[in-house]
Amino acid sequence: MHDSFQGVIAFALLALMLWLGSLLRNRIPLLRMSLVPASIVGGVLGFALLSFDVLPGYSPGDFTTLTFHFFTLSFMSLCLTGRAPKSDQLGGGSIVRGGLWMTLAWSISLGLQGVIGYLMITGYDAFTGSDISGWLGAIVTHGFTQGPGQALTYGSIWENEYGVANAAQVGLIYASLGFLMAFVVGIPVARRYLKKGLNANQASRLDASFRQGFYAADNDGEVTSPTMGRMVSHPGNLDSLAYHLGLLAVAYVLTHLWLTFMQGVIGNASPYGIQMNVLFSHNLFFLHGLGVCVLMRMVIDRLGFSHRVDDETLKRITGSSVDFMVVGTLMSIQFAVLYALLLPVLLVSVAVTAASLIGCVLIGRMSGKLGYERVVTSFGCCCGSTGTGLLLLRMMDADFSTSVPKELAFFNLAIVLVNLPILMVFAPIVPSLTGGSYLLIFGGSALFFTACLPLMWFWSRRGASPLSSAWKSSTRVPAIGAASSKPRFSKGAAS
Template sequence: MIWISLLLCLATFLRSRIKILQTFLVPASLIGGILGFICVNLGIVGMPTMEGWQPIPTKVFSVMTFHLFAFGFVGVGLMKSKETNTSKLMFRGGLWMALMYCFIWSVQGIIGKSVFELWHMTVGGDFDSCLGYLLGCGFAQGPGQAHAYGSIWETTYHVGNAMSMGLASAAMGFVVAVVIGVPLAYTGIRRGWISGEHKGSLPEFFLRGIMKKGDNPACAKATTHSATIDSFAFHLALMGVVYGLAYTFGLYWTLFMPAGVNGLGFGLLYTWGMCLAMLTRFVLNKTGSSHILDGDTVRRITNTSVDFMVCAVFLAISVSELQSVLMPFLIAVILAALATLVLIMWYARRAPEYNFERGIACFGCYTGTVATGMLLLRIVDPEFESPAAIELGIMNVIILLLSQPLTVGYPFIPSEACPMFLIMVGYVVVVPIAMYMLKLVKKVAW
C-alpha cells in the first residue's frame, strides 16, 4: 500500500507539471502504474526488514488488485441509483452501446484466441492458447474481471500464468484507450464530427488534475457525529463488514460446491459483494435507515479503490512470467486495438444520433473501463450536453441481459466442453443483423 501511495502521489505531481501528460489526459493511476511496472521488473520494489531489504513479489500486487476490485463492487451495490431519463432516444443509444459491447468483446476474444492458436501451431511455445481469450476480457471488462477469470482458470483448470495474462491485457487496454483515444477525440473536434456546439475546451484544473486554491467543491456529507464515529470511518466499516460476509460466502462456496464450479467461489467474489451490498441497502430502505448512507462518501471510497487497483495492476505484471507468450500477446494487442478502432468508428459514423460522442465513449469503455470512456467523452463534450454519459449507464443495465452467454461461459473456457469460440462467432454474426433490423445503422454522417 505504501508503494502504491507513493506512486500515486508522484504521478499526481507529474500530471500537474508535465504538459504531454495533460495533453493526453493520462490518469495519475495509469502514470503511477507504468512507473511501478518499470520499478517492480527492475527489482526496485521492496521493503526494509530486520533481515535487510526484501523484494515484494508481483503476486502480492495481484492479490491486492483482486481484493480492491471486489471491494469496489461493494460500493457499487451500496450506491443509491440516480433517476435517469430513459427516453426513447437514450434507450436507443444505450441499446446501441450494449450491442456494440457484445460485438467488440467477441471480436477481441476471437483475435486473441486465433493469434495464440496460430502462434502455438506454427512457432510453438509452452502455453495454453485459451489465454488469448483473456485479451477480450481485459480490454472489454477491465482488470478486476480479467484477474477473476484468470484465478478461476489457474485454480480449477491449472492454466499457467492466467492471472498475469488477464492483468497484462487490462493494463494494455488502458494504454490503448489513452494513446489512441485522446488523439481520436481531438481529431473529431477538429474535423467537426461532434454534434451540437461543443467546443471541446477543458478547464485548467481538469488538465492539471489539481484544483485551484479556494476552488474546492464538497465531496461528501456526514451521516454520523464525529464524537461517536467519523462518518467516513462508519462507511468504510460498513463496506468492510459486507465484504467480510461476501468473502465468507465465497469460502463456503469453494469448500462445498462440486469440482468445476467451486472455483467461482472466490472468482466471483465481486459479484457476491455487490449482491450482499444491494441486500444491505434494501434492508436499510425497508427499516427507514437508508439516511445513514451518503452516496457521495460511498462513491469516493469506491473511486479510491479503483485508483489504487489500476496502479496495482501494473505492479502485478511480471515480464518473466509472460516471456513465453510475449510476442503473440503483443501481436494480439495491436490487432485487437486496430479492430476495435475501425469497427467502433465504422458503426459510430452510422449511428442514429450523437455519432461521435457515442463512438468515443465506447472506445474508451471497451479498451479500459467506464471511467476511461467518460474521460474521452469529456474531451468532446465537456458539459455532457449529449446524452452519451447517461447512455453509458443504461448500457450497463442492458448488458446484464445481452452478454450472459459470455459472462457465464468465461469461467469454463479451459474445459473441453465450452463452445466459447462458437458463441463469439455467433455474436459477430447476429449483432450486425440485429442492429440493422432495429434501425440502429443509418447513412454515413461524417
C-alpha cells in the same frame, strides 16, 4: 507486528506511485499535453522500479491481491450509487436505451476479442513454429473487456484447474495493455471531440486545470473546485466517509456469507460437466457482489432511506478504487513473463484494439444523441473496465451531468444478464473446450449481438416520434454554454 506491515506498505506504495504520478503529470510537458492519467504514469513508474529491483522485499505478486479487491470495490460502489434526477442530466433520453447500445458494443467485443486472440496465437504458432497455448490468446477478452479482476479470476482458474501455464499473469498483462491502449487511443479521440465541441456537457473543456491535473488557486490563494459530496452522518457521531465505507463493508460481508453458504450447498456438483464450485468461488466475488449491491440499493430506496446515502461520496470511492486498481495492475506484471511473450501479446493487443475502436465508433454513431460520449465510454470499457470507461467519459463530462454515467450503471447489470451463459458457464471452463467449440460459442455470440444492431436502431428511431421528442425537449435541461447550431449526428435517433 513486523510481519503485518508487508500488506500495509504494499498499499502505501500504490498510494505513493499515484502521488508521484500526479506530480510527474503536472511537471512534464509531454505528459501534461497528452492528458495521461496519474494512475497510468504511477503504474508504469512502479513497474519499472519493481523490474529493476529498486523496491527490495516486494514483487509483483504483492500487488495482485490489492488489485483484485480495488477492482471489486469499484464495481460494488458504482452499483450502490443511486439514480440521479432527470433534471440534473443533460441530453435526456432513455437510460435503458442508451445503456443497451453500450451493452451491444461490449457484448460483441466480448466474443470477437476472444476469437481474434485465439486465432492470432494459433496463427503465430503455425508461422513461427512456437508452442504457445491458444488459450493465452483467448484470455485477452477477459483482460480487455473485463479488466484485471476478471483476467486474474479466469486466468487463475484456467491455470490451477486446467494447467494453462501463466494464464493469470498473461491475463494481467493484457489488462495492463488494455488500459494503455484505452488511453493511448481513447484520449486523442476524446480530445478531438472536445476541440470540436461535440460533447453535450460544454462545461467540460480542455482548460488549464484539466491539463495541469490540479485546480489552480486564485489571486487570494483560494482554490475553487467542485465539492466531493455532502455529509450524511454528523462528524460528532461518525465521519461520513467512514459511514459509506461501512455500507460497502456490509455488502462485502453479505457477499462472503452468500458464497460460503452456496459452496456448502452445491459441494462438488457438476451438472452437464459444469463445475458449480467454480461459479460460486470467491474468484467470482465481484460478480456476486454486484448483485448484492443492486439489491441493497433497491431496498434502501424502497424503504425511503436514500437520503442516508450520498451518491457523490460513492462516486469518489469508485474513482479512487479505479485509480488504485490501474496502478496496482501495472505493478502486478512480471517482467519475465512479459518479455517471453512480448511479440505475440502485442500483436493480439493491437488487433483487438483496432477491432474494438471500429465497433465502438460505428455503434456510437448509430446510437444518436450522446453518441460521442458513448463512443469513448464504450471503447474504455472494451479495452479496460468500467472504471476506464468512466475515466474517458470524465474528459467529456467532468461532473457527470449527462445521462451516460447512469447508462453505464445499467450497462453493468445488463452485460451480466445478457452474457450470463458466456460469463458464468463457459468462461471459467474454456480450456476444457475444443478450439472449434470455443470459436463456435464466442464467435456465435458476437454474430448474434451484431444481428441485434438493426433491431436496436429501428427501436431507437421509433422512439423519436414527434410526441416523444416534444416531451423530452420540454423536460430537458440545456447544455451549459452549448451552441444550438452545432449538429450532433446528422441522422440521430433518440438515445
